[in-house]
Amino acid sequence: MHQDGISNRNIQVSVEAEDFDVNQEYHWLRENQMRDGAIVTFVGLVRDMNAGEKVQKLCLEHYPAMAFASLQSIAKQATERWRLGKIRVIHRFGELDLGDQIVFVGVTSMHRGDAFAAAEFIMDFLKTNAPFWKKEQTAKGSRWVDAKQSDQDKTASWQK
Amino acid sequence: MHQDGISNRNIQVSVEAEDFDVNQEYHWLRENQMRDGAIVTFVGLVRDMNAGEKVQKLCLEHYPAMAFASLQSIAKQATERWRLGKIRVIHRFGELDLGDQIVFVGVTSMHRGDAFAAAEFIMDFLKTNAPFWKKEQTAKGSRWVDAKQSDQDKTASWQK
Amino acid sequence: MIKILFFAQLRERLGVAELTQDTLPDTIGALRNELSQQSGLWAELLQKERCLAALNQEIVADNAKLNSGDEVAFFPPVTGG
Amino acid sequence: MIKILFFAQLRERLGVAELTQDTLPDTIGALRNELSQQSGLWAELLQKERCLAALNQEIVADNAKLNSGDEVAFFPPVTGG
Numbered sequence: 145m146h147q148d149g150i151s152n153r154n155i156q157v158s159v160e161a162e163d164f165d166v167n168q169e170y171h172w173l174r175e176n177q178m179r180d181g182a183i184v185t186f187v188g189l190v191r192d193m194n195a196g197e198k199v200q201k202l203c204l205e206h207y208p209a210m211a212f213a214s215l216q217s218i219a220k221q222a223t224e225r226w227r228l229g230k231i232r233v234i235h236r237f238g239e240l241d242l243g244d245q246i247v248f249v250g251v252t253s254m255h256r257g258d259a260f261a262a263a264e265f266i267m268d269f270l271k272t273n274a275p276f277w278k279k280e281q282t283a284k285g286s287r288w289v290d291a292k293q294s295d296q297d298k299t300a301s302w303q304k
Numbered sequence: 305m306h307q308d309g310i311s312n313r314n315i316q317v318s319v320e321a322e323d324f325d326v327n328q329e330y331h332w333l334r335e336n337q338m339r340d341g342a343i344v345t346f347v348g349l350v351r352d353m354n355a356g357e358k359v360q361k362l363c364l365e366h367y368p369a370m371a372f373a374s375l376q377s378i379a380k381q382a383t384e385r386w387r388l389g390k391i392r393v394i395h396r397f398g399e400l401d402l403g404d405q406i407v408f409v410g411v412t413s414m415h416r417g418d419a420f421a422a423a424e425f426i427m428d429f430l431k432t433n434a435p436f437w438k439k440e441q442t443a444k445g446s447r448w449v450d451a452k453q454s455d456q457d458k459t460a461s462w463q464k
Numbered sequence: 465m466i467k468i469l470f471f472a473q474l475r476e477r478l479g480v481a482e483l484t485q486d487t488l489p490d491t492i493g494a495l496r497n498e499l500s501q502q503s504g505l506w507a508e509l510l511q512k513e514r515c516l517a518a519l520n521q522e523i524v525a526d527n528a529k530l531n532s533g534d535e536v537a538f539f540p541p542v543t544g545g
Numbered sequence: 546m547i548k549i550l551f552f553a554q555l556r557e558r559l560g561v562a563e564l565t566q567d568t569l570p571d572t573i574g575a576l577r578n579e580l581s582q583q584s585g586l587w588a589e590l591l592q593k594e595r596c597l598a599a600l601n602q603e604i605v606a607d608n609a610k611l612n613s614g615d616e617v618a619f620f621p622p623v624t625g626g
Contacts, residue, residue, distance in 0.1 A: 436625025
C-alpha cells in the first residue's frame with residue numbers, strides 16, 4: 145500500500161448529464177506537470193448490442209448525493225495503492241444514444257504499470273460500487289440491465 | 305488464445321518524427337464502430353527526471369526498416385490473445401523536448417478487461433522489442449538511457 | 465426520523481422514490497424486515513440477495529446501526545460504467 | 546554478401562553505422578565472433594549479454610542461419626516507449 149501526498153486539486157470527479165470532451169480531459173491530465181511520463185485513459189461508450197438484443201437508447205439513473213462521493217472515494221483508494229499524479233473521473237447520467245460516451249477515467253503516473261492498474265481498478269470498483277443503473281430501450285421495450293457476476297469477480301480480485 | 309478476424313485496416317501503426325494529436329487518434333478509434341464499448345489509450349511523455357538527473361532534451365534513434373514491422377507484429381500478437389476492434393500505435397523518433405509526447409497506444413474492445421490488457425501488453429512488448437534508443441541531454445552532457453530489468457520482467461510475465 | 469430512498473427497479477416496481485418514517489429500527493436489517501412486511505412484492509424486492517443498502521451514501525451491511533436523521537437507500541446491484 | 550547495421554551506443558562507439566561484407570558466416574553467432582576479432586572494443590561491445598542481433602528486421606538468437614542478401618543489425622537493449 146502506498147500513501148501518496150496527492151492533493152485534492154489533482155483528483156477531479158464529475159457526475160453530469162452533459163457530454164465530455166476527451167481532448168480537454170487529456171490536456172488537463174498533461175498540463176502543469178513534468179513528473180508523470182505515463183497517461184492512461186479509459187472511455188466507456190453505449191454499445192449497440194447487449195445480452196443478444198439490439199440497443200436503441202440508454203437511460204442512466206443515479207443516486208445523486210452518493211454518486212459523487214462514491215467516485216471520489218474510489219479515486220482516493222487508488223491513490224493509497226499506487227503513486228499517482230492526477231486522476232479524472234466523469235460519469236454521465238440521463239438519456240444516452242448509441243455510441244455516446246458514458247464514462248471517462250484518466251490517470252497519470254511516473255510508471256506505466258501503476259497508471260494502467262489504477263485506471264482499471266477505478267473502473268472495476270465503479271462498476272460494482274457507484275450508484276448508477278442502466279435501463280436499455282430495445283425493439284421489445286425497455287429493460288433494466290442485469291449486474292454481471294464477472295464484474296463482482298473483478299472487484300473481488302483486487303481485494304486478494 | 306483468441307484468433308480474431310481483425311482486418312489490417314483496423315491496425316494502424318506509425319513511426320514518425322512529427323507530433324501526434326491524441327484527439328484525432330481517439331476519434332479514429334471511436335468512429336465507424338458501434339460494437340466496442342471500451343477504449344483504452346496510453347500516452348508516454350518525456351519526463352523531467354531520469355535516474356536522478358534532470359533531463360533537458362531527448363533524442364530518439366531508431367532502426368527504420370525494423371521499427372514499423374516490430375510494432376505491427378506486437379499489435380498482431382495482441383489480436384491473437386484478445387478480441388479487439390481497433391489498434392493504433394504511434395512511436396516518434398528524433399529530437400524531443402521535456403513534456404513532449406513519445407508514444408501512443410489505443411485499443412478498442414467489447415470488454416474493458418481486454419482493452420486494458422491489450423494496451424498494456426503492447427506497451428510492455430514495445431519497451432523490450434521495438435528498436436528505439438533514447439539519448440538524454442542533461443546538465444552533465446548526453447548519455448544513452450539504460451534498459452531496465454523491470455521492463456524485461458514485465459514482458460516475461462506475459463509469457464507465463 | 466429517517467429518510468428512505470429507492471432506485472431503479474425498486475423505485476419503479478414499488479412505485480415509490482422516497483419516504484420518511486418516524487419510527488427508528490435498530491439496524492438496516494431491522495428496517496429491511498419491517499418494510500418487507502408491507503406486502504409480498506416488498507418482501508420479494510427487498511431480499512438481501514438482490515437489494516443493496518446504503519446508509520448516508522455509503523454501502524453498508526445489514527448490521528449497520530441507524531440513527532435519527534439518517535438517509536437510507538435501497539437499490540439493486542449497480543450497473544453503471 | 547550481407548549488410549550489417551549498428552545502432553545507438555554501438556554505432557557511436559564503433560564509429561560505424563553500416564558495413565557490407567562478402568564473406569558469409571554460417572550464423573549470427575559466427576558473425577558476432579568474427580567481428581569481435583577486430584579489436585578489444587569490438588569484442589567488448591558485441592558481447593551477447595549486452596548486444597542484441599536482428600536478422601532481416603527480426604530479433605534472433607545466435608544460432609540463426611545467415612544467407613546471402615541478409616540484413617543483420619547489432620544494437621544494445623532497446624529503450625523506446
